[in-house]
Amino acid sequence: MRLIQIELCPFAGFQQRTVDFKPGLNVVLGENEAGKSTLVNAIKSVLFENTQQIKREFTPFAEKYIPRGKGDHAKVNLTFSVGNDVYSLSKTWGAGKSASLKLNGGASWNDDSAVQEQLNEFLQLHRGSWETILFADQNTLFKTASSIEASAQNINRIPTLKNMQAGIPGDIPADDLLRDLEALMVDYNGQWDFFMDGPRDNRGITNPWIKNAGLIVKSYYELETVRKDYEELIGLEIALEKINESLKTQSANIENKQTQFKTLDDLKEVYNNATRLQLTKNDLETALSPMMNAVQNWDAKTKNQASLGTSIAEMKVEMEKNTEEGKRARRINDTRVNLGYYKDILDLDAKIAEIKKVLQANGNINKADEALIQSHQTNINQLEVELKAQKLQATFSADTEVSFLVTNGLEPTSTVSVSQGNSADIDITAQVTIAQNDWKITVKSALKPIDQLLAQMEENRLALQALLTKNNLASWADFERNILVNQTNNEQLRVLENNRTQTLKKTNTTIEALQAIQAEIGAMPTTRTLEELLEMHNTLNDKLKKAEKTLEEDQALLLQWATDYTDQTKLLLAVSQKTIALEEIKSKMSESPVLPAEYKDYQAFLDHLNQLQQSINDESQQIAQLRENRATIQGKLENYTTDAISLQADLDLAERKFERRKLEYTALEMAERTLKTVIAQQDQNPFEAFETETAAMFAQITDNRYTQLLRGGEAPESVIFNNQQIPVNLLSDGTAGALGLAIRFAYAKQYLANMDGFVVLDDPFTDFDISRRKAASKFLQDFAGQKQVFVMTCHSEHAADLGGHRIELKRTT
Amino acid sequence: MLDLKLSGSLSQADLDSLNLLLKGLSSHYLHVSFENQVGVAVDTHFIQSTFAEGTSAYQWLSGIAEQPDAELALQLAYGIIQKYQSR
Numbered sequence: 001m002r003l004i005q006i007e008l009c010p011f012a013g014f015q016q017r018t019v020d021f022k023p024g025l026n027v028v029l030g031e032n033e034a035g036k037s038t039l040v041n042a043i044k045s046v047l048f049e050n051t052q053q054i055k056r057e058f059t060p061f062a063e064k065y066i067p068r069g070k071g072d073h074a075k076v077n078l079t080f081s082v083g084n085d086v087y088s089l090s091k092t093w094g095a096g097k098s099a100s101l102k103l104n105g106g107a108s109w110n111d112d113s114a115v116q117e118q119l120n121e122f123l124q125l126h127r128g129s130w131e132t133i134l135f136a137d138q139n140t141l142f143k144t145a146s147s148i149e150a151s152a153q154n155i156n157r158i159p160t161l162k163n164m165q166a167g168i169p170g171d172i173p174a175d176d177l178l179r180d181l182e183a184l185m186v187d188y189n190g191q192w193d194f195f196m197d198g199p200r201d202n203r204g205i206t207n208p209w210i211k212n213a214g215l216i217v218k219s220y221y222e223l224e225t226v227r228k229d230y231e232e233l234i235g236l237e238i239a240l241e242k243i244n245e246s247l248k249t250q251s252a253n254i255e256n257k258q259t260q261f262k263t264l265d266d267l268k269e270v271y272n273n274a275t276r277l278q279l280t281k282n283d284l285e286t287a288l289s290p291m292m293n294a295v296q297n298w299d300a301k302t303k304n305q306a307s308l309g310t311s312i313a314e315m316k317v318e319m320e321k322n323t324e325e326g327k328r329a330r331r332i333n334d335t336r337v338n339l340g341y342y343k344d345i346l347d348l349d350a351k352i353a354e355i356k357k358v359l360q361a362n363g364n365i366n367k368a369d370e371a372l373i374q375s376h377q378t379n380i381n382q383l384e385v386e387l388k389a390q391k392l393q394a395t396f397s398a399d400t401e402v403s404f405l406v407t408n409g410l411e412p413t414s415t416v417s418v419s420q421g422n423s424a425d426i427d428i429t430a431q432v433t434i435a436q437n438d439w440k441i442t443v444k445s446a447l448k449p450i451d452q453l454l455a456q457m458e459e460n461r462l463a464l465q466a467l468l469t470k471n472n473l474a475s476w477a478d479f480e481r482n483i484l485v486n487q488t489n490n491e492q493l494r495v496l497e498n499n500r501t502q503t504l505k506k507t508n509t510t511i512e513a514l515q516a517i518q519a520e521i522g523a524m525p526t527t528r529t530l531e532e533l534l535e536m537h538n539t540l541n542d543k544l545k546k547a548e549k550t551l552e553e554d555q556a557l558l559l560q561w562a563t564d565y566t567d568q569t570k571l572l573l574a575v576s577q578k579t580i581a582l583e584e585i586k587s588k589m590s591e592s593p594v595l596p597a598e599y600k601d602y603q604a605f606l607d608h609l610n611q612l613q614q615s616i617n618d619e620s621q622q623i624a625q626l627r628e629n630r631a632t633i634q635g636k637l638e639n640y641t642t643d644a645i646s647l648q649a650d651l652d653l654a655e656r657k658f659e660r661r662k663l664e665y666t667a668l669e670m671a672e673r674t675l676k677t678v679i680a681q682q683d684q685n686p687f688e689a690f691e692t693e694t695a696a697m698f699a700q701i702t703d704n705r706y707t708q709l710l711r712g713g714e715a716p717e718s719v720i721f722n723n724q725q726i727p728v729n730l731l732s733d734g735t736a737g738a739l740g741l742a743i744r745f746a747y748a749k750q751y752l753a754n755m756d757g758f759v760v761l762d763d764p765f766t767d768f769d770i771s772r773r774k775a776a777s778k779f780l781q782d783f784a785g786q787k788q789v790f791v792m793t794c795h796s797e798h799a800a801d802l803g804g805h806r807i808e809l810k811r812t813t
Numbered sequence: 814m815l816d817l818k819l820s821g822s823l824s825q826a827d828l829d830s831l832n833l834l835l836k837g838l839s840s841h842y843l844h845v846s847f848e849n850q851v852g853v854a855v856d857t858h859f860i861q862s863t864f865a866e867g868t869s870a871y872q873w874l875s876g877i878a879e880q881p882d883a884e885l886a887l888q889l890a891y892g893i894i895q896k897y898q899s900r
Contacts, residue, residue, distance in 0.1 A: 172868070172869055172870055172894060172897050172898070173869065174869035174872075175872065175899065177869060177870070177873060177893060177894065177896060179894050180897060181890075181893055181898065184889075184893060653818075660850075663885060664885060664889060667883075667885040667886035667889050668886070668889055669878060669890075670877065670883065670886040671873070671877055671886045671889060671890045671893075674873060674877045674880070674886075674890075675873050675876075675877040675890075676875060678869060678872045678873050678876055681872070682869070682872075689867060692867065
């Protein structure tokens with residue numbers, strides 16, 4: 001917004017006053033009460049105050065701005081521009097209150113709230129920002145820092161400004177750049193899968209992405225479309241070339257085959273004649289073959305008839321002999337097993353005889369005697385037991401050496417000697433007799449009748465001995481041995497006799513019959529084995545049959561020859577005639593063309609001819625098919641509006657474009673990383689640009705006396721001077737005013753960076769010395785080069801320093 | 814007939830001259846087809862002479878220029894800035 005003209009009619013002390021403004025610096029010079037502040041208030045009121053005020057608002061407004069006693073209303077008309085558009089604004093407060101805004105040659109707004117709403121769009125900033133920063137009066141100039149802090153809730157915030165314009169007038173907010181960059185990246189990467197390096201979900205040109213397709217995927221589809229066209233065209237051209245090659249080759253082939261076929265077909269009749277000669281020759285040779293056989297063998301076969309008859313007779317005699325010998329051999333063979341058994345029986349008989357001989361020599365005890373012997377021995381044993389059961393013991397003691405005879409029971413008498421002073425113990429069985437030269441003592445057991453026992457014992461002994469003697473046995477031990485030997489031999493004898501019986505049973509005949517067979521076989525002359533004789537018989541039989549067959553065949557042949565040829569003379573004549581005919585045929589055949597060597601026979605030649613014809617037919621069909629295919633491909637090629645070279649160029653271009661898109665995206669990724677780093681750095685101190693701007697302005701106004709500020713909150717808190725930190729509230733009025741000016745313009749620069757606006761200052765140099773005033777004037781002049789500036793002053797020298805568009809106000813009465 | 818494909822980068826002055834030249838080509842040929850991918854050569858000197866130090870654009874472009882193979886990224890970033898400024 002740039003102010004062009006203001007009309008106060010009436011407003012405060014002005015009944016009617018029109019002031020024109022210029023772009024850049026406007027200096028309003030007037031003595032005190034000339035209306036400078038009224039002019040500022042008129043600008044503020046027409047821009048910010050509603051005309052439809054409630055009473056509580058209107059009363060103080062009316063008291064200040066409705067001329068007292070000279071009317072019932074206040075009115076301000078303001079002409080301003082926004083960009084190239086010029087607007088007329090009019091506001092009336094009090095009687096006839098109204099508001100209107102009109103675009104010259106355009107729209108108009110006549111409703112108070114609509115007018116204010118439109119104005120706010122032009123003003124852009126909060127009312128607090130305008131009143132605190134952009135309309136600065138002298139009183140608040142040197143209190144700027146605290147004033148800004150106090151109004152912090154009503155002014156546009158620096159961090160917010162940072163996001164509006166990056167903190168430096170004319171700059172672009174980095175966040176905006178990032179937003180645009182990311183939008184551009186989306187334009188590139190839409191539907192592209194970087195991991196797979198292809199369209200998302202692998203959707204190729206047959207099913208392409210349409211919605212949200214990015215530049216990369218589009219260039220990929222372009223490339224693939226061109227590639228597909230190119231490959232199809234190249235494929236068609238290659239196919240056409242191959243077909244032409246094939247046509248050329250097959251045309252040459254078929255021409256060669258047709259020539260070959262014609263040559264061979266011409267030879268076919270000649271070969272037919274040759275074939276007929278060959279057949280005749282074959283017939284003659286077939287007829288001559290048996291005749292030549294008859295010529296060669298007639299005599300021999302006739303003679304052979306007699307010798308064959310003799311041989312056959314001899315062979316038959318020989319076979320008869322073999323048959324006889326065979327019968328004997330078979331008899332031997334049939335009786336061989338039984339004769340083996342017979343030999344075993346004879347061996348068994350020999351062993352039986354030998355055992356019987358031993359038994360005879362050993363003596364065979366009578367069974368009754370054997371029982372008696374054993375009975376007596378049993379009795380003796382029992383008696384001995386009974387006698388031994390009545391056992392005594394005698395102890396002989398002697399004062400002098402003594403010897404005496406002792407008869408102990410059944411034992412023989414023995415001498416017992418006892419040395420001086422010793423004793424001898426003797427075990428006694430039932431009865432003992434002790435005797436010396438002239439005395440004898442017999443002691444008997446009283447338990448049993450010893451004498452009876454002894455008598456029985458003696459009786460049995462005598463009976464036993466008698467029986468042993470009767471049987472030529474010396475003792476009981478001999479009896480026992482004899483009994484044992486006889487038992488063993490008898491057992492062996494029983495086994496042998498059993499074996500003999502079993503062996504004879506196997507022969508199914510009697511021993512006498514076996515003896516007769518042995519005699520029969522033993523009387524036979526020596527013969528060959530049955531197997532040898534059978535082999536001999538078979539050999540002879542084969543020879544005989546062969547001879548008989550030959551004899552029979554030769555007889556039949558001779559009979560046939562006699563029938564066919566009568567005799568050998570007539571046969572020779574016939575052979576001679578046929579031989580001459582055959583020679584004539586051979587002579588004719590030698591003059592005929594022969595089949596090429598590669599043909600086995602005429603049929604092979606004919607087969608080849610047929611194959612050749614078939615091959616020619618096949619190739620003709622193939623050529624027709626190839627021509628049809630060629631026409632189809634040529635038709636397709638005619639539909640192409642471009643050629644392969646152009647398509648190759650398009651393909652190269654599309655490939656480069658596709659690669660370029662990917663490179664561009666990679667470059668955008670690099671730019672994105674860098675921009676995010678910049679944003680992160682800016683976020684660390686969003687006040688940085690503001691601080692830098694304020695310090696630079698403060699340094700410029702103070703002629704570099706103060707170059708460094710320390711910020712607290714939204715505004716500087718202290719300044720550095722001679723390495724000392726001085727709080728703002730301890731600065732002199734002049735320095736505080738210079739700092740306030742710097743702060744306001746630092747804000748103003750940022751507020752007005754992207755809009756047409758203005759700054760209003762009321763006597764800003766009051767507390768400045770000359771040099772600081774001149775520096776400040778220079779500063780304002782520079783600023784006015786970019787934005788509209790209004791300076792109110794009552795000091796003509798200040799106005800002279802500032803220059804610019806001078807507006808003079810006179811005090812009215 | 815003229816088929817022209819251009820790529821690469823030039824200084825702003827040369828780029829302006831090139832664009833002027835291209836505009837005049839069509840009057841000399843029956844048919845002119847060209848693909849112009851030539852961008853302004855965005856280098857350190859260009860950045861320093863075009864943008865105020867401390868601005869986001871300055872910081873961004875300077876940050877990219879410090880990296881290897883940054884020519885394309887610089888051109889694209891400058892294009893985004895130009896587009897923003899022309900709004």
